[in-house]
Amino acid sequence: MTKKLKRTMAALAAAAVTAAGLTACAGPSGGTGAEDDVAPAGTDAEASIIWYGWTPGPPATDNYIKAFNEMYPNIKVEWKQVDIDGYNAAVRPAIASDSSPDVYQMSAGSANGGAVIFGDSALDLTNDVKNLLGDDWRSKFSAVAIDTMTVNDRLVALAAGMVYAGNLWINQDIFDKYGLTAPTTLDEWKTVCATLESNGVGCFVQGVAQGAFDIDTLHAIAEQVEPGWFDKALTGQAKWTDEQWVQTLELWKRLFDEGIMQDGAAGLMQYPEVNNAFLAQEYAMVMMGTWYTMYVQPETMKQAMEAAGVADPVPFTITPIMLPDLVGKGNTGHLFADPDYANGVSAKSKNVAAAKAFTLWYSARPEGQQAIADSLNLLPVLSGVTPNWDNIELVNPEVQESAVKDLFEVAESSTSQRFGGISADMNDALVVTAQSVATGQATPQQAAETLQSTADSL
Amino acid sequence: MAIRTGSRRARGRNQAPGLPWILPAMALVVGLIYYAIGDTFYISTLDWNGVSPFAEEVGAGNFAKMFADPVFWQSLTHTAVFFVCTFALQTLIGFTFAAILHTEVKLRTVHKVIVFLPTVLAPATMAPTFRLLFSDAGMLNDILRGIGLDKLAHPWLADPNTALPTIMLITVWQWTGMTFILYYASMSQIDSDILEAARLDGAGNFRVLSAIVWPSCRGTTTVMAILGFIGALKTFDVPWLVTVGGPNHATEFLGTYIYRQGIRNSHVGYAAAISLALLVLAVAGAILMTLNNRRQAK
Numbered sequence: 001m002t003k004k005l006k007r008t009m010a011a012l013a014a015a016a017v018t019a020a021g022l023t024a025c026a027g028p029s030g031g032t033g034a035e036d037d038v039a040p041a042g043t044d045a046e047a048s049i050i051w052y053g054w055t056p057g058p059p060a061t062d063n064y065i066k067a068f069n070e071m072y073p074n075i076k077v078e079w080k081q082v083d084i085d086g087y088n089a090a091v092r093p094a095i096a097s098d099s100s101p102d103v104y105q106m107s108a109g110s111a112n113g114g115a116v117i118f119g120d121s122a123l124d125l126t127n128d129v130k131n132l133l134g135d136d137w138r139s140k141f142s143a144v145a146i147d148t149m150t151v152n153d154r155l156v157a158l159a160a161g162m163v164y165a166g167n168l169w170i171n172q173d174i175f176d177k178y179g180l181t182a183p184t185t186l187d188e189w190k191t192v193c194a195t196l197e198s199n200g201v202g203c204f205v206q207g208v209a210q211g212a213f214d215i216d217t218l219h220a221i222a223e224q225v226e227p228g229w230f231d232k233a234l235t236g237q238a239k240w241t242d243e244q245w246v247q248t249l250e251l252w253k254r255l256f257d258e259g260i261m262q263d264g265a266a267g268l269m270q271y272p273e274v275n276n277a278f279l280a281q282e283y284a285m286v287m288m289g290t291w292y293t294m295y296v297q298p299e300t301m302k303q304a305m306e307a308a309g310v311a312d313p314v315p316f317t318i319t320p321i322m323l324p325d326l327v328g329k330g331n332t333g334h335l336f337a338d339p340d341y342a343n344g345v346s347a348k349s350k351n352v353a354a355a356k357a358f359t360l361w362y363s364a365r366p367e368g369q370q371a372i373a374d375s376l377n378l379l380p381v382l383s384g385v386t387p388n389w390d391n392i393e394l395v396n397p398e399v400q401e402s403a404v405k406d407l408f409e410v411a412e413s414s415t416s417q418r419f420g421g422i423s424a425d426m427n428d429a430l431v432v433t434a435q436s437v438a439t440g441q442a443t444p445q446q447a448a449e450t451l452q453s454t455a456d457s458l
Numbered sequence: 459m460a461i462r463t464g465s466r467r468a469r470g471r472n473q474a475p476g477l478p479w480i481l482p483a484m485a486l487v488v489g490l491i492y493y494a495i496g497d498t499f500y501i502s503t504l505d506w507n508g509v510s511p512f513a514e515e516v517g518a519g520n521f522a523k524m525f526a527d528p529v530f531w532q533s534l535t536h537t538a539v540f541f542v543c544t545f546a547l548q549t550l551i552g553f554t555f556a557a558i559l560h561t562e563v564k565l566r567t568v569h570k571v572i573v574f575l576p577t578v579l580a581p582a583t584m585a586p587t588f589r590l591l592f593s594d595a596g597m598l599n600d601i602l603r604g605i606g607l608d609k610l611a612h613p614w615l616a617d618p619n620t621a622l623p624t625i626m627l628i629t630v631w632q633w634t635g636m637t638f639i640l641y642y643a644s645m646s647q648i649d650s651d652i653l654e655a656a657r658l659d660g661a662g663n664f665r666v667l668s669a670i671v672w673p674s675c676r677g678t679t680t681v682m683a684i685l686g687f688i689g690a691l692k693t694f695d696v697p698w699l700v701t702v703g704g705p706n707h708a709t710e711f712l713g714t715y716i717y718r719q720g721i722r723n724s725h726v727g728y729a730a731a732i733s734l735a736l737l738v739l740a741v742a743g744a745i746l747m748t749l750n751n752r753r754q755a756k
Contacts, residue, residue, distance in 0.1 A: 089721045092508055117724045120510045209616075209704055264594025264613030266705040267621070273589070424723035435706040439618050 047354035048076040052094060053105030054084040054112065055341055056377050059303065060294070067371040068361050075354045084271070087112045095121040100348035102355035105341040106157045108148035109419035109427075111212070115149050115342065119156030122344035126155040128356055132364050142337075145381040148420040149342050158363035159339030161378025164411040165289035165418050166220040166335040172317040172399060174201055174284040182321040184332075189260055189324045192285075197259075202283035205262050207270030208438055211431030215422070216336075217255075217287055217323075218434055222248045223334035223416070224327045234421045240452040241445075249437050249444030251326045256438055266438050276308035281316060290411055291340060292318070293376040296400045297393055300376075317396040320407040335411050338418035340378050376404070379411060429454040495737065501730040508726035520731035529707050530732065533715045540626055540711070541690035545683060547630045552637025552682075553675070557667055559638075560645050570642075574635035581632065585699035588628055589615065592700075615701050618708035625697050625709050632696070633689075637682055644678040645671060680751040687743045691736050712736045 051061075061079045068077060080101065082090045087105075091113060094101055106115040106122070129137045138146055145159035170182055178199055183189035193203035208214055222230040225244045232238040233245060255261045262283070268274055270287075278286040279295075286292075295301045298315040305313030322333045343362055345355045361368040369385040372378050374392055387408075394400045419427070433451045436442040442450065502520050506513035524530050555573055559566050576584075591597050594613035602611045614624045648671060656666050694713030697703055703714040710718075712732060720729025 088724070089717075092721070096509070114724070117507045117509055120512075209702060262594070264616040267589075267593060267613050267616030267701070269589075269702075273593075424725075428718075428723065432706055435704060439616070439705055441618055441706055 046074045046076075047351045048078065049102035049349070049351050049354050049358060050078050050080055051103045051343070051358070052080050052082065052091060052101035053341060053343075054082050054087045055105070056294075056375070057081050059300075060375050060377055063375065064362070064368070064371050067367065068358060071361060071365075071367060072354075072357055075357060077358060084112055088117075091118060095346050095348065098348065100346040102349040102351050103343050103345055103359055106149070106344050107341050107419075108144075108338040108417070109422050111338065111419045113341070114424070115151055115156050115344075119149075119151040119154065119344065121347055122156040123347055123349075123352065123356075124154040124156065125158060125345065125356070125359065128360060129155065129158070129364055132360055137364075140383050142381045142383075144337055144415075144417060144420065145339050145342075148339055148417070157342035157344035158359055159342040159381045160362055161340055161369075161372045161380055162337050162411070163289050163291045163340040163378060163418070164335040164337045164414055165216040166223065167289060167320050167322055167407065168204075169278075169286050169288050169292050169318045169320055171278070171281060171284045172319045172396070174281065174316075182319075183324045185324055185328070186254070186258075186260075186326050190258060193259055196284050201281075202262055202277070204260050204285040204287070205268075205274050205277055205283040206265055206287045207268040207274040208261070208265040208435060209268055210270040211427065211434065212419070213270045213287060214434035214438075215427065215430050216289065216418070218248060218252055218430065219336055219416075219418075220323045220334065221251050221326055223336075224323070224325060224329065224331045225251075227331055227334055228416070231416055231421065234426070236455075240455055241448050245451075246444050246448050247327075249433070249447055252434065253437050253444060254326075261438075266435060272308070275304075279305045279308040280310050289335075290320075290379060290407065291377055293320070293404055293407070296395055296404060297376060298395045299393070301395060315395045317399055319399055319403040322410075333410050334416070335414045336416040336418045337411065337414050338420050339381065379408060423458065425458050426455065429458075498730045498733055501727055502734055504727040504730075505725075506727045507724040508720065509724070513727070516727065520728045521735075523728060524731050524735060529710060529715060530712075530735075532707055533710045533712050536622060536709065537690050537693065537711050539622070540629070540693060541687055543623075543626050544629050544633070544690070545686040547626075548634045548637040548686070549679065549682065551630070551634045553641050553672070555634075555638045556641035556645055557671065559642060570639075573638050576632045577635035577639075579632070581695040581699060584628075584632070585696070588700050592624055616705060618705055621701050621705060621708045625700060628696050628700065629693075640678050640682060641675055644675045648674045676751065676755065680747060684744050684747050687747065688740050691740050691743075 058079075061081075065077045065079065069075070091104055095104060095118065104113075104118070104122075106113045106118050108115060133140050142159070142162055145162060146155070149155060149157045149159055174196070175182065178195055180192050180195060183192045196203045206213060206217065219230050222244065225247050229238055229242075229244045233240055233242070238244070256265065274286060277283050295304055295318055301315035302313050305315070325332050343359045345352060345359055349355045362372070363369065363381060366382065366385055369380040369382040370388065373380045373385050373387045376387060376392065380386070389401060422430070429451055433447045436450075437444055437447045503515060503517055504513040505516045505519070559569055563569065592614040594616065598614065599611040602608065612620060614620045652670060653666060656670055661669065692713050693711045694717065697709040697711055698714050698717065701709045703710040703718060712735075716729045716732050716736070719725045719732065
């Protein structure tokens, strides 16, 4: 072999080694991991697990871990929070690596961390839940919570709790200050807005640039036009060009044209901008779902106001109201639900027993679900668990306790999914529809036709 | 006395062979960049969500989908408009600043720092400021209203007609400092005798700039054009952080669309196909501009 040939071979070998090393990190690859038993409660065995997610963050996550450690004192849980918009990008390499988080959050449908996509890298928890709750374990959970987290007959994650959307929140203190009552019709809403704006207070605020919330509002309007029609359209039983959807889009457009939506809504993000503006009391009404219930607690509200840039925050009274009747048919009070997030155990976890113990405690044990319920961030998924109102401090108990109970009652009767039935592509198409109508780039009829043609191509 | 350089044979004996010296760099380039390109090409033939162990072979299906996708063409159009506008503005402003600061202007160093400063600021840190600045209740509208130009006040980022120009304005603000510094350095290389000769021949400022300085900076302009073109193709951070590509895809670029499809929608194969289109455009554009510059230089 000549020197030149040897050198060439050496170069090729080096390149091949480098390429082979990289091959191991890229492309589709399988892996299921070991399926250990769940660590028994009170075990002395020490373990440390990493819990990866985007919500709810401290102080709620600290409180949950503290409550978990009362049952499992020797399992250390480390919470790692990722920004909601960057979650998909961050979790994808994380769960593919050998230093995968032990527990990671997923959600339903097209939301970030969708179980359909990320569930492949999680262990099936069916047998663990069955061992804990018995053969009738399914009946002990909210049906949507289990259905949305079951992928290819595998229970890839356990929902922590449910969130419901379709309602609004008002700053009750501002309403009281100007002698206003919550609007129930479009005309009343316009009157309320006129009064607020004449007093230098913003009326209603929504971040149309963050599409998920556009879909919430459109869904809520569609439920008023014809209850259940939106779900039919999503499943192909109705056409997006139907008059129900065109009317929905016309009403959506009226919110912009008739001064309900704040100017420049299409450029605003729901988080952080709209959330911050409402918490800074710049606006009196906001489109947010049941997750906002946590702000009826003074400490949580105070921390959120500080995070929103409010100096010396004084918690104020927020109360939930239903979307005012825009159609005039009286079809109000429809909410739609998804698990806000669910915890899955990574197939690459090196602490499977501890990770399963944490995941099951969170969703399938009354102790965990009680902590969830009492945080008021989510509604529990485990049947029979309700907030312990005696232990929950409210900013304004006289007004808020009954209002929140009423909201939860409406929520629990809901059967419609929020994003569970919406694929990522359909999500994009709905957002384009919402934004093109909002900005006047398309008429409701044109936008409906475009949406139907997109739906046909998916 | 002429200096003889050694024959090829003599050089071969006295100098170490080149391959071992370039081997580490070559392995890195081949291993990382060319391997990644090859892998991206392979992934572009798959219908794959980026996580699943299962992927479906679709051949050229992702490319067919790309050519039929109106948002892809919209992104491409935005990229072209963005490149032409930002390159023209940055060149005009950067060249003008460089020429002015080559004169006896006071506080030259301070001016240079002010012009260059935006270049070193991370877009991620500036994005919230720009969102505030250009929002309906933002400072720009406050100023316009304050000076009686209420009619010009506008939700700049919320209107699809003004969102893209606003993104271009932010980019010009950020990168003109770099153009300026390169032109400034390029102008420093011009032989002062030529400039003096032109003055003696009666050339005015504009004549000197257009007939001597500008042609002398052609190499810099070409480099800026190539970098600007590739930069436009890769544009991601400003439109994503300021407008998330919206409203209604009004500020969608190839970079943001690749991210949207690959990361948000988990169409990793489709995103890989768009990435390859971006690569082909970048290489083709760079070659064309270089060839054009050589032709003009001749």
